[in-house]
Amino acid sequence: MLDRSSNMKFACRVGDVAPSKPKIVQVGPMSIGIFELEGGYAAMLNVCPHRAGRLCEGPVCGTARATDRTEFIYDREGQIVRCAWHGWEFDIKSGTCLVDEMLRAKTFPVHVEDDQINVELAR
């Protein structure tokens, strides 16, 4: 049961989200992507901090990571969303941009109750 005095808002049902296919929902005036991650769910504003592309509609993927040798490996599969507009990559859980940690996509705390996924909007 949602506390109506809180800023918790219903987003979607658990069955609406798949591991590599986020559900884009409208919560009030905001478009929000709901992602299924290993061990839970995450919510991210569907607006890229670069030039306002629809960030959550980009592919869920991993990223290239440098090793201590002179090579790169593909890592973090399923933890990254890549904006379809210019390819910037963001950590789904934290919203951190991988090439510039000072840049973040807006994320929201997620609470699951029974089969309902709720997002906590800022006060």
Ligand code: FES
């Ligand atoms: S608008 Fe997202 S990378 Fe440019």
